[in-house]
Amino acid sequence: MIRDALGIGIATGAYALSFGAISTAAGLSLLQTCALSVLMFTGASQFALVGVVGASGSVWAGAATAALLGSRNALYGVRLSSLLERGGWRRAAAAHFVIDETTAMAIARDSVAESRLAFWATGLAVFTLWNLGTLIGALATHALPDPKVLGFDAAPPAAFLALLAPRLRAREPMAIALGAGVVALVCLPFVPAGVPLLIVAVLVAIFGVLRSRG
Amino acid sequence: MMWAGVLVACASCYALKLAGLSLPASVLQDPRVQRTVPLVPVALLAALVVTQTFSTGHHLVLDVRAAALAVAIVAVLLRAPFLVVVASAAATAALLRLL
Numbered sequence: 001m002i003r004d005a006l007g008i009g010i011a012t013g014a015y016a017l018s019f020g021a022i023s024t025a026a027g028l029s030l031l032q033t034c035a036l037s038v039l040m041f042t043g044a045s046q047f048a049l050v051g052v053v054g055a056s057g058s059v060w061a062g063a064a065t066a067a068l069l070g071s072r073n074a075l076y077g078v079r080l081s082s083l084l085e086r087g088g089w090r091r092a093a094a095a096h097f098v099i100d101e102t103t104a105m106a107i108a109r110d111s112v113a114e115s116r117l118a119f120w121a122t123g124l125a126v127f128t129l130w131n132l133g134t135l136i137g138a139l140a141t142h143a144l145p146d147p148k149v150l151g152f153d154a155a156p157p158a159a160f161l162a163l164l165a166p167r168l169r170a171r172e173p174m175a176i177a178l179g180a181g182v183v184a185l186v187c188l189p190f191v192p193a194g195v196p197l198l199i200v201a202v203l204v205a206i207f208g209v210l211r212s213r214g
Numbered sequence: 215m216m217w218a219g220v221l222v223a224c225a226s227c228y229a230l231k232l233a234g235l236s237l238p239a240s241v242l243q244d245p246r247v248q249r250t251v252p253l254v255p256v257a258l259l260a261a262l263v264v265t266q267t268f269s270t271g272h273h274l275v276l277d278v279r280a281a282a283l284a285v286a287i288v289a290v291l292l293r294a295p296f297l298v299v300v301a302s303a304a305a306t307a308a309l310l311r312l313l
Contacts (some may be wrong), residue, residue, distance in 0.1 A: 015296040022300075039224035042231075044255060044287065048262060049223055055266055059219030067226035069258055075251050077234015078242045095232040132308050151307030154282035157267040158303030161283065164259035165290045167252075176253055177260035184261035189272050196260050204257035208250025 001105075001114070002121050008101050009125030012043070013133035019046055020137020022155050025147035026054030030138050037134040040125065044163050044202050045069045051156040052194045061194025068201045074104040083107075083115040097123030176204060278310040 016037065028050055036046045045066035052062035077098050084094045084108060097119065106119035141147060158190040168174050183203060184196040191199070234242065241247075267283045268274055282303040289299040 003230050011295070018297055018300045024247040028216065028220075032216060034300045035220060036224065039221070040227045041268045042227050044259065045223070045227050048258065049220070051262055051266055053216075055269075056271060059216050063219045063223035063259050065258060065262075066223040067230065069255050070227035070230045071251050072255055073227070073231045074234035074237075074242060075248070077231055077236075078239055081235050082240065091235060092232065095235050096228060098231040098234060103257050118313070149308060149311070151282065151304035151309075152279075154267075154307035155300050156290075157263045157279065157283050157306045158286035158300045159261040159296070160266070161286050161290055162296045164256065164263065167259070173253070173256045176256050180257035180260040181264040184265050185268060185274065188265055188269050188274065192270070194231070196265055197258055200261040202253060205250050208253050209246045212246045212249035 001118055005105065005118070005121035005125045006137070008105065008122055009129040012101060012126050013129030015043065016130045017052075017140075018045065018155065018159060019136035021132040021141040021152065022047065022054070022159065023050040023134075024138045024141035025155075026050040027153040028053065030066075030142060033138045034131065034135055037131045040066065040070075040074060041130065042070055042094060043130075047156065047159050047163065048197075051160065052197070054153070054156060057192060057194030058192065061192070061198065065194065065197045066199075067153025068198075073098050079103060079107055080119065083112055083114070084119065092204075094119070094123075097127065099123075099126070101126050176207070180204065278307045281310055282307040 019037065020033055023036065023046070024030070036049065040046050040049075046143075047070050049059070049062040049066040052065055053059055077095070080098060080103060086093060102119050102122045105122040106115045109115040109118055141152075144150065147153075164177065168177060180200045184200050187196045187199055263283070267279045267292040268276065286299050286303040289302050294302070
């Protein structure tokens with residue numbers, strides 16, 4: 001289990017390299033980039049914030065998108081709630097580690113003790129290597145003359161695609177992804193940068209609520 | 215301004231994680247919540263992919279980023295690791311600009 005946790009940590013560390021690079025190329029300082037990995041610590045939201053800022057959107061549109069993407073962590077929390085320690089600082093600390101990787105590792109274990117061990121081992125491994133990867137990626141990018149020459153502006157969409165792909169295994173999410181893409185492009189010329197994302201989020205929420213009734 | 219946005223976003227993301235662990239399960243097990251929340255990242259990530267590929271500011275554009283996205287799609291279909299997907303897209307854009 002510890003070896004699995006380390007393996008996941010190393011994989012996410014490699015992916016943090018690209019976060020550090022993209023964030024720096026988007027114009028965030030080294031300290032802001034590292035603060036995101038330490039304090040936000042949820043990959044898709046971090047990529048969204050720096051992606052919106054890098055595409056000259058306002059940081060507030062980026063922050064709203066990051067929070068919307070972070071909403072899924074609340075559902076992970078519901079599944080983990082009965083497995084983790086109750087109350088006090090351990091719960092407050094555990095909350096910070098509620099992300100895709102720790103949830104996947106902690107659920108479907110044979111006992112609560114195993115779940116807890118998997119959660120904390122994965123959380124600590126990912127947190128350590130995610131922040132290390134971010135720092136290295138950011139430092140390396142700081143040393144480069146012009147990130148655009150290296151194609152760094154083409155990196156964020158590829159990162160979003162890689163985050164999206166595992167969620168497209170059924171017809172409905174595929175249709176939602178296509179619809180969201182079309183809506184975002186159609187409204188893009190008419191609203192401030194980053195706002196198409198918020199429009200898409202509102203529409204998909206309405207869709208979800210209507211569908212769950214019928 | 216950047217710092218304020220960064221810190222507010224970090225606080226919001228932490229609050230969501232803590233809410234999941236702390237709120238009564240009945241609130242978040244509402245079928246509407248269970249049904250809707252997983253769809254949000256799908257829609258947002260798809261919107262991020264297309265807007266960041268096919269636009270500059272308020273203009274729709276078709277440039278080397280589209281070719282880079284095509285390469286990224288192939289890499290994803292081949293189940294390449296995350297870093298390879300991102301690096302192959304960046305390398306494609308960089309090479310096409312050199313030509």
